[in-house]
Amino acid sequence: xxxxxxxxxxxxxxxxxxxxxxxxxxxxxxxxxxxxxxxxxxxxxxxxxxxxxxxxxxxxxxxxxxxxxxxxxxxxxxxxxxxx
Numbered sequence: 001x002x003x004x005x006x007x008x009x010x011x012x013x014x015x016x017x018x019x020x021x022x023x024x025x026x027x028x029x030x031x032x033x034x035x036x037x038x039x040x041x042x043x044x045x046x047x048x049x050x051x052x053x054x055x056x057x058x059x060x061x062x063x064x065x066x067x068x069x070x071x072x073x074x075x076x077x078x079x080x081x082x083x084x
Contacts, residue, residue: 001060008056012064015049016071039079
């Protein structure tokens with residue numbers, strides 16, 4: 001793995017940690033004023049995660065996708081995600 005790919009993988013991991021923190025906050029305050037802004041930010045973070053994964057070498061992509069699979073499935077199942 002090249003240094004650039006390692007940076008990409010770390011970037012994905014960092015964004016996933018941020019997403020996880022936001023989702024925990026959203027669960028605690030599902031009807032609060034901050035839910036909407038958190039949801040918007042999480043949606044943007046997911047876009048960045050998938051953009052980063054898309055930029056990885058084709059050999060690194062499967063491992064990166066597998067690393068986010070459970071959190072992504074939870075997100076699309078529980079947070080009213082419109083996948084058009």
